[in-house]
Amino acid sequence: MLEILGGWLFKDKFHSDYEFYVWQLSYAVTIMGVIWINHFILIPLFYDKRSYFLYGILLIGSIFLGAYLKAYPNWIGVYKMISFLIYTTGTGMAAFFLRRNMIIRRENDEKEKLQKDMELTYLKEQVNPHFLFNSLNSIYSLSRQQSSETPDVVMQLSELMRYQLESAKKDIVLLKEELEFLENYLLLEEKRLSKRCIIEFSIDGDVSDFAIAPMLLIPFVENAIKHGAQSTNEQSTIDISAQMKNSTFHFCVVNSKPTMATESKREGIGLENVRRRLNLLYPNSHVLKIDNTEKAYRVNLAIDLKAST
Structure with a gap:
């Protein structure tokens, strides 16, 4: 784990800066790839449709596949990568659901406000004919009395x-x-x-x-x-x-x-x-x-x- 999180501490293990940056980029691509698959494929197609078991299996499979492709044949590296991907994916999911809940709440607030404004407009318009009707009755009574x-x-x-x-x-x-x-x-x-x-x-x-x-x-x-x-x-x-x-x-x-x-x-x-x-x-x-x-x-x-x- 430390080797992954603190890659900059082991920069001297690489023969050149180029190899080091390629190594860092490969980890970033693997991490972002798993997060992207989770957010834009697995959550919309399975989690949101309440296929929670299938969603869990596919998420674990994508994490294992990403770790395997990145660290194989070093199995110790695979295990370390799996742990790191679980951590980053969990953090990404927390941020994703927090943001989505904020968007849903804002949309619901906007819908509620629109509904309230429409209802108030309707109620206010009802007052117009009601008040006019009563006022015209007053004038009619006076006119009959001449x-x-x-x-x-x-x-x-x-x-x-x-x-x-x-x-x-x-x-x-x-x-x-x-x-x-x-x-x-x-x-x-x-x-x-x-x-x-x-x-x-x-x-x-x-x-x-x-x-x-x-x-x-x-x-x-x-x-x-x-x-x-x-x-x-x-x-x-x-x-x-x-x-x-x-x-x-x-x-x-x-x-x-x-x-x-x-x-x-x-x-x-x-x-x-x-x-x-x-x-x-x-x-x-x-x-x-x-x-x-x-x-x-x-x-x-x-x-x-x-x-x-």
């Missing part, structure tokens, strides 16, 4: 739609802008619902330095209106609060329920959508709790947001 505020509401809706279309192109928006969007939407709904619904909206804490995924909060507000004030002619209430504590954003929506409310088996597309988006965008950094009691429907959302740059 309200003088209908033109102003149409202008409000156009501003809301402009924000929605612009935010749909972004991954995140300023939290302050998102809350202003909610406030304008509530003003529009307040006009439609007239005096039969009392809407309270409060913001506590400094939200100017934080960002959030666009159109993430609106489904909770729409759900409160749809299953609260919109489903009854009774007096109803909607209480919405947004609070920032350190880097955690707390969002709470509470709506009263009609006395003769019909239990729904589904929460609707909007809440299913937002649940999925939260899991994709804020994994392990959000808590969503929904309490559906006899008199009220409460949503509590907490998200750990990072300060925007």
